[in-house]
Amino acid sequence: MVAASPFLLPIGRPCPRKVTRLFRRHLQSQVKTVLQELDERGFIAALTSPKLHQHVQSPTTIYAGVDPSASSLHVGNLLPLLGLLHFQAKGHQSICLIGGATGSIGDPSGRSTERKALSTEDLAVNVRGITNQVHRFFATGSVYLQKRGIDIKGKGKEPQEDMGVKVVDNYEWTKDVSLLDFLRGPGKLSRVGVMLSRDSVKNRLTSDSGISYTEFTYQLLQAYDFSHLWKEYGCKIQMGGSDQWGNIVSGIDLIKRSQSQIQIQQQQHNEDSVSGKKSGTELVGEEEEVEAYGLTIPLLTTSTGEKFGKSAGNAVWLDERRTSPAEFYQFFLRTTDEDVAKYLKLFTFLPIEEIDSIMAEHEKSKSARKPQKLLASEVTELVHGADGLSKALLATEILYPSTKPTISSGMSSIYKTLKSSDVLAAFEGDSRFHKIPFSEIKDKPISKLCVIYGLCKSRGEASKAISSGSLTFNDRRINDPRDEIRRSQLIDGKIAIVKIGNKRQLIFYLE
Template identity: 45%
Template sequence: MMKSKIIFRNIYNKFTKFSCEKGIKFYPFYHGSYHNISIRCFTKKIEDNVIEELKKRGLINALTSSDIINRVKNQTTIYCGVDPTAPSLHLGNLLTLIGLLHFNVRGHRTIALIGGATGSIGDPSGRNTERQPLSFSMIEKNANAIDNQIRKIFINGKKYALRRGFKIRDELDVIILNNLKWFQKMSALELLNDIGRYARVGTMMARDSVKLRMENTGGISFTEFSYQLLQAYDFWHLHHYHQCQIQLGGSDQWGNITAGIDLIHKKKTDSIKTTTESLETTENTNAFGITIPLLLTSTGEKFGKSAGNAIWLDDKMTSPYEFYQYFMKLADADVEKYLRMFTILSMEEIDQIVKTHMKSPEERKGQEKLASEITEFVHGVAGLQKAQLATRVLFGDSLENIRGHDLIEAFLHDSQRLTPIHRNEIVNRTIDRVAVAAGACKSRNEANKLIKVGGLYLNNQRVIEPHHKVIEDDLLDGVVCVIRTGKSNYHLIQVID
């Protein structure tokens, strides 16, 4: 094996020298052994510097080295990771995915890493208490769901970018990996030997995530204390086998990212001592980190499942309508910031949107554009159309030209608003009974009181007659009707046979 490694490194060095002379970038891809390695050559020059673009958008909190600005002038590989501690990603995760998208649409290779192994431990960063451990079966279920979700988001994101003028290479689809693949084969002795020997306890103790927990009475467990070693190894593994040079994460990930860079450099130096390889053979020996600002609420709280204010990216957990409305309700002062961070619109387009918005902020044109852009990116054009249809219905527009099946589709996973009820319990029943069945009123007496004061609506039309019966003609396409109480309490009835 050692002989094979040395042979490979000699080949690697020769190709590197040739690539430097000819201006060609080459990357070796590892396929399981040093006897099965392919060399792929690229001449890709990146005209649009993605780091400069991210800076303009306020998407960079810190860089581990300014050298990254020159490195991204040529094609490289970047990754970000997420632990499957829930069945869906949330709005706080979305910024890192948007960061990946910016790299992807400009011709860089992108990797999304799911922490099937690290998710069983839990990252202590930004937490005051230890996470409740999840079963391996739950982590596996969550990992599969997030894998599908990331694929869907990047399919939508690619289409979204193409519609906005980006030219994307088909072979640059996002790569999704799971770190359980390499950690499940690693013994405790291998972990200590391959990772632990390069770590220094003093440095680990100095991490902000560790110091914060040590100040609390509960302290930090050895399990969570070791998390940074595993994330560091992830970066080394991706750097070694996938030529990944950049890790992207939230600002709370700075310590974990720099731990990975330290491990890459130390293992590289250790390897050089036993081979003829030189540090100067290729710029691929470099590794970089980028942190993006954490998404905070207007009160300064972190978004996420732990904070209890998560806006989920799964349409079954947060409907496209609720997702869309989150951005519609955004304060005017945050519109420009969010347009820069959450969309890939040009800076000129954003400036024009903001100018138009500020002329008549009460029309919320800026929020509407932002909500449309980000909903299309996450949920696709179909998801955006559902959100816009639901908005029209729930804000009192006429239902005259709305198809019943489209209305059901728009609220399909919204169990709080959409209630399936058998046809014989709706048709030819008085409106007070129907309102109770739909959950719009607690009793027939409450429903009749609302009718008397003009506070009960059927299909956005005020009900005047207390004994009004719901008939087939009241059902849109014979499958759905809408009951409203007051100004904004909507209930949809899906009529089933």
């Protein structure tokens, strides 16, 4: 009979509220641990054991994984990266696992249908892209923290380029494992009844699409990852979203069963009497407890219940070639009053007291939107660095000038001093930016250009914007659908900014 783990919650079930409250009591210690910091910021959804609070009082190792379903991460992936950054800032070792192996399988958690299989070539491209991106995130994160007085390596010591964060690919330790070896190892130590009880599996079993054996085994592969990192890197904690609870517990269970089996085999080897033998699946007892823990973070949604990380139906990427720093900045700048305090705690390292203070000030003057501006600046600098933030701020001033044009000036003051090279640096890679020869727009009405470059769906929509006075070109109101962009009207001889109101823009760099 399998002995129950002394500190695992029932496998496959979410952490009960009562147990969560008990966990939170451990956060009241005088010494502020990384768990206390994360809990104050709303990071902790559940823990597999309250003993984790004591465990993190000494340096430990934690990992979180990302599957390379695309060549870039998006803002929805930021929370686990930030969680690893918090651990690293407190002197622990962080590991980011790239799922080169599991990415070819697909995690069924939170999905109603099976993922589209990636080709070997596409998967390799995605793994390289995300690996480079993670290294960059921790490099910019190191600079970000140092500027705010959070010294990772101690005073007077230079931090490593990526702060010593390890980035690993699980393909490296699974590529040479045969099917028979896997079945005799993790397969033999896993129970089908428990696997079937996982919410990710149960939900798919009752759906019309069902679940393939491939995705059914995903939880074993993720458990194998935790077991491998536990043995090879001394990694004692896995962190993931709330939907990863079952997979995390599977890893803890596999670690305990594997270690129990090893100890039993050693005992059997040393015993002369057959009567002392134990079952090969018995877990380690209390006196030989194996340290392996899980931490889940909440699945983030907006105050309206929408999935976080979508902008007009499109993902907001961390790759500046897919989402420019300017668009990234604007995404966070558009945060609602209902969400901004929560996001400041989750996505920045600002002290809680400072966040509370700025929110109190915000209540007196909401129109200034100071918390939103602070949030956008902090997260943009964290992800894209100081240079990326400078580009974003310049782009914001170009698109939304703080000084409005007057009848005498005819143009916003920033447009008068703007250099085309600055516009190129601020907007290159932005979906609204188009670097083209002047010949491509010559003799074409602005109303037609709006349709060609996606500002309007039709000439009729463009004409309606003109008649309402909302279509402008370099701060000049367009009154005639036949008006064209002329060389003499360009900013610095190259730049044309076409806008409909304050929410839709085109930026042309005309060579």
